[in-house]
Amino acid sequence: MDKNRATAEAILPLVGDAANVSSVAHCMTRLRLGLHDRSLVREAELRALPAVLGVVEDETYQIVLGPGTVARVTPEFESLLTRSRTPSPSPSPSPPPSAPTADGLAAKGEAMRSSRKARNATPVKLLLRRIANIFVPLIPALIGCGIIAGLGGLLTNLHQLPSLAPALAALASGFLSLIAVFVGYNTAKEFGGTPVLGGAVAAVIVFPGVAQVDAFGRHLAPGQGGVLGALAAAALAVRVEKWCRRRVPEALDVLVTPTLTVLVPGLVTLYGLMYAAGAVAGAIGDFATWLLRYGGAGAGLVLGGLFLPLVMLGLHQALIPLHTTLIEQQGHTVLLPILAMAGAGQVGAAAAVYVRLPRNTSLRRTIRSALPAGLLGVGEPLIYGVSLPLGRPFVTACVGGAAGGAFVGLFHQLGSAVGSTAIGPSGWALFPLLAGDGGLGEALAVYGGGLLTGYVAGFVATYCFGFTHTMLAELNTPPPATAPTTPPRPDTEPAPSTP
Template identity: 55%
Template sequence: MPQPSTHAQTARDLLTLVGGPGNVTSVAHCISRLRLGLADPGLLEVPRIAEHPAVLGVVQGDTFQIILGPAAVGPVADAFEELVREAGPTARGQALREANRRRNATPAKLLLRRIAEVFVPLIPALIACGVIAGLGGLLNSLYLSTHWQALSGVVPVTTALSQGFMSLIAVFAGYNAAKVFGGTAVLGGAVAGIVVYPGVVNVTHTLFGHLKPGQGGVLGALGAAVLCAAVERWARRHVPEALQMLLVPTLAVAVSGLAALMVLMPLAGVVADGIGHGATWLLARAGVGAGIVLAGTFASLVMLGLHQALIPIHATLIGQQGFSVLYPILAMAGGGQAGAAVAVYLRARNNPSLRRVIRSALPTCVLGVAEPVIYGVTLPLVRPFITAGIGAAIGGSLVGLCAQLGLTTGSTAIGPSGLVLLPLLNGSHGIGPAVLIYTTGWLASALSSCALTYAFGFTPSMLADLNSPERDHGPSQPPL
């Protein structure tokens, strides 16, 4: 992993290998990936990018994704964006960017991209508050069992630290949503603030009766902020320039705010309640089946980038119940990938290059970032990717079975997985049982995936090819 002093050099290297600043149409990043929009993908030097010492893997799709790991991706992305900004736009680059934007502007692609842009920036705060909430839960349990008075004042402090952000998450979501959908961010935050304002209990003349603070949660705030951005854009086109400073923000907040109070909050409340009741019902009635399907297919969703669509669901569950009951099941996918990687390591005894890749990627996978294993090991070999999914399904079925028996396990934050998720767990019977259930499921995923991959993950010809003397460069690149 590169040290901070080398992040700028990594950014410069990658900028050259993706075709220079004129070929870059957008720069973004999530927890582990640098996501680039490119005007001309033909200018990419994919093999050289994949071989760069700071790069853990690459994925090609609507955006070109370079997996750098959670420690490096933020600084490298900042340096990369600064280099692109300093280079300035070119006429050819602007034309290509517009063509690329139109090509990728399908409704589904735009929706997923915008959902990610709204919620991914909130993940660090969710993680921090989740860890503090977990610590507060442990201290509270210790206080209740020992009645140690020194802890009596600590618990309210940890509660305030962890719940301050969570009580206003709708405002932050609205702020980001307005910015993403072409409006003024602070206006989106203003209308989203209506959702959490305690005084909404006094609003009785709505189409759906009384309101309560927080009704609809992030979904209501998201709808209000998107509408606010739309009204603002309309107003800027139609209001005389001399009156825009006064009327545009007023119209945007008034129209979208009234819509939030009268329609959006009640409707979003129905949807949010449906998500909460639906997840609870699903795990209570069909926990085993749900665990098999969700855990077994999640790596494929990650590979396709479709997992971003689940972020609002997790955020809604965390806002309603304090934790997402779906997230720990999905995290079993990482255990499956880790187990499969171990089996490949054992089977590829005479392939030092592939074993080096696994040694560097496996710790990252155990700590919650599975993409290096997926793109560098299991997906190129195909069969281990499948057996990893089966192993993950086994672990997911165990977590789902416990939920079906009334022992629900949930995550108080989203983003981390693997063993890093342990301090973020909670459940219907507290932190202790949740940690035990999750750890058991994760280990079951890893062990069963390792056994299945070792036994069924290779054909004789695959093993011969992997271990042949002239084949020491690892598996071929995944189909991109």
Template identity: 65%
Template sequence: MSDPGAAGHAATAYDLLALVGGERNVTSAANCISRLRIGVADRALVRDQEIRDHPKVLGVVEDETFQIVLGPGAVSTVAEEFSRAVEAERAGGRAAGAAPAADAPDGDAEALAAEGEAIRAANTRRNATPFKLLLRRIADIFVPLIPALIACGILAGVTGVLTNLGWLGPVLPALDAIAKGFMSLIMVFVGMNAAKEFGGTPVLGGAVAAIIPFAGVADVQAFGVDLEPGQGGVLGALGAAVLCACVERRTRRWVPENLDILVTPTVAVLVSGLVTVYGLMPVAGEVSAAIGVAANWLLGYAGAPAGFLLGGTFLPLVMLGLHQALIPIHTTLIGVDGFTVLLPVLAMAGAGQVGAAFALYLRLKNNAGIRATIRSALPAGLLGVGEPLIYGVTLPLGRPFVTACAGGAVAGGFLGLANQLGVSAGSTAIGPSGWTLFPLVQGSQGIGAAVAVYGLGLVVGYIAGFALTYFFGLSRQAATELNTAGTIAPDAAPEQDPPGESPAPSRPSGDPAQTRTSGGG
């Protein structure tokens, strides 16, 4: 699908809708920064390989939802068109009086549905551990806030530069208000999303969370200690909203229906509000301060080893979805210090992978499929979106994924060492990585020094990832086979691929869900 613009995205959406089994098989559709997340009723109806072979698809991730990697920018438009296509087909089906679908005989249809339900149940059981469910909820609370965090972070950086240059003086207060307005009330948005995620009424979660930034809390003493507006930050807001949702659900059980609208919201806000003021704000304030101290100590005193460890382990965290657990920590650090020193260090993992991709491109000069995939995935990798390279190139090949992680570790160690020497590089917002992080970079020695350190870190990551992958990423036998076969080596390919079949030239074949465990090298 080469059509540019909205028409091309609409065509992609309709293609994907057909490949996931049509509108009757879609139970939900949402998107994050780079993935279209689709809930499916019958997993057996999803045509996995055809989705992976679609020219606009960068990869597929198996989780509780079926996740299609489309890349930033495209994913939001495709998701909107996808939802529109689902509604249009459902409306058409209702108008035509269509019956529930199946071209196969009843027995075959029932067997297919049972098979799909078994697959979905197995995936749900595999991904429904308490830890993974907690991470998923954290992601659902914070991911919708990322666009605003990015926008306000960039505007804050621009305002800081203009202030230092002395330009546009009369406009600077307005820019400062635009940049900081959202951050001053981010607790309210966290509270609304958290209440919704934990089964409460969003506006009640926002109402309780709004206590934290309210200026009037400065007049409150909690056990002899004066409170400060904003004390506890997003952690306090998160706890307040979750508590409010719990109180609301329990109160509704015993309140008569005709009194519910009066009693339940009042009790929920009052109880959780008092606990927030006299408990959560002081405790969460101490926890937030401790997180800031711990992060600064970690990179200030154990800089190089800490950076090495963080940079080297971040790609596996992304692959497993565990990086979502860091979002509240980043947000807390931004609230405490004005920037998070962890994000640039973690971004070095992407630099190591970009370097690894360049090395593979040079070593596999006769493999048109992998080289085409690298060409299509590298722009996203340079801009900080790692899934296309992870699932399309390095992870299926096995050893290059390890050398990419090692390259990220070297670059992370460099940034950690710089921080240890007193030149920190932090980010004023979460979400971007790679080159897109430059407008958000800030540090203890000012923007210029922070940008220089971060830029040098990327260069170190590119070089380290390239060198380690070029010399150690492929065995001689694997390099020979890959250059001869023109596809992924047989020992690294998923078991279900029939012998002799090669993938579409746009990407290497392979099921990301399987290559997580079967990649060798």
């Protein structure tokens, strides 16, 4: 049995089985479950599972599985839920129609997400997920080093603590100078090879001595090819290692396999991959610069408006290596602040839903609880709990993202480029990681203006065009009153129903 399916099957009975699970989601490391009754959780047994690294109780019940693992276990868990839940016929007559509740919309959003995952499990998208799994574990280090770099730059600009600024610069740059090694390590781990051999092959890319290598009459530059070259080199190393494991006698395996795994891909990297990956990386940087320099507002509008659909299709994972390449080349990625505007449009759309449905207390409660996370760039609760199941508000949220992206793109064209020194955070959480050609103050102003534009445009578009008259009539009614747990005594009059 697949280990991820086995993990899902072990977790489900320990959280009260399918009937106790109201929602399923995951972030980089945690399986997030909405549970009807947490007292049914057998936490001691859950923590004892080998795949479970910890448990966190919050708005959702969060099971820490680690990066990469959680992305594989979650679909298996959702599949188990789908198979376990069968509709039960009810002998009682159907109740009168009422407004969809937040739980109903969340269930609808979850069903849409599960259906989308089932339809989109194509080889290309599965490959993109695996590539994302290589880079996601690097995000905490990118964030930490990005903030340290920003702090060091601030001290330099303010002419404060001159002896500390170089130390901060060293701390911030050390990881980026060796990021190819970490990418090689994670690539080999993800594709089933020996991680340290993947790191060893990728390390040649950043070794200063490659400057002495004469490959076809040209000398290499340390770091040439960057993370893309490291990924390709480690992937090739995995292929060579698996070939050796099948053919090298066991008595010689410990000597021959590691040697060939480093030697063959290492030579291919030095005499081919570093050139090819360097050309691709340079083209990515040049294209991003050209696109925003000459595309401006139009490019920002398209990027900001299409990012939410890309997330829905799973294609946003292809952007992670691009962001990392831009950070490695230029010190920041100019694409992320524009793409982050999609979250601003989502927040504005959710606020408009809240205002337009004053009597739907269940949905408004969901929006109130999810908005703080949305402001910090965590948009999944709003997407799958509010806008996507409602339909039209998802489209108007994209309009808000397009408006915010156009704002940031326009200022880039005017010479006020804004970038992020790390990937992962979005919304307000991106402010500490901003960098720009015109200084930190200008970058903060442009990004803040983009967020405000996205909020306002998403709100206005949703308020004016997010609902039909029929949708308003169906949605803008209070949820049905909860039925009493015990029937009234036969010798008393039943209490009047609440209007």
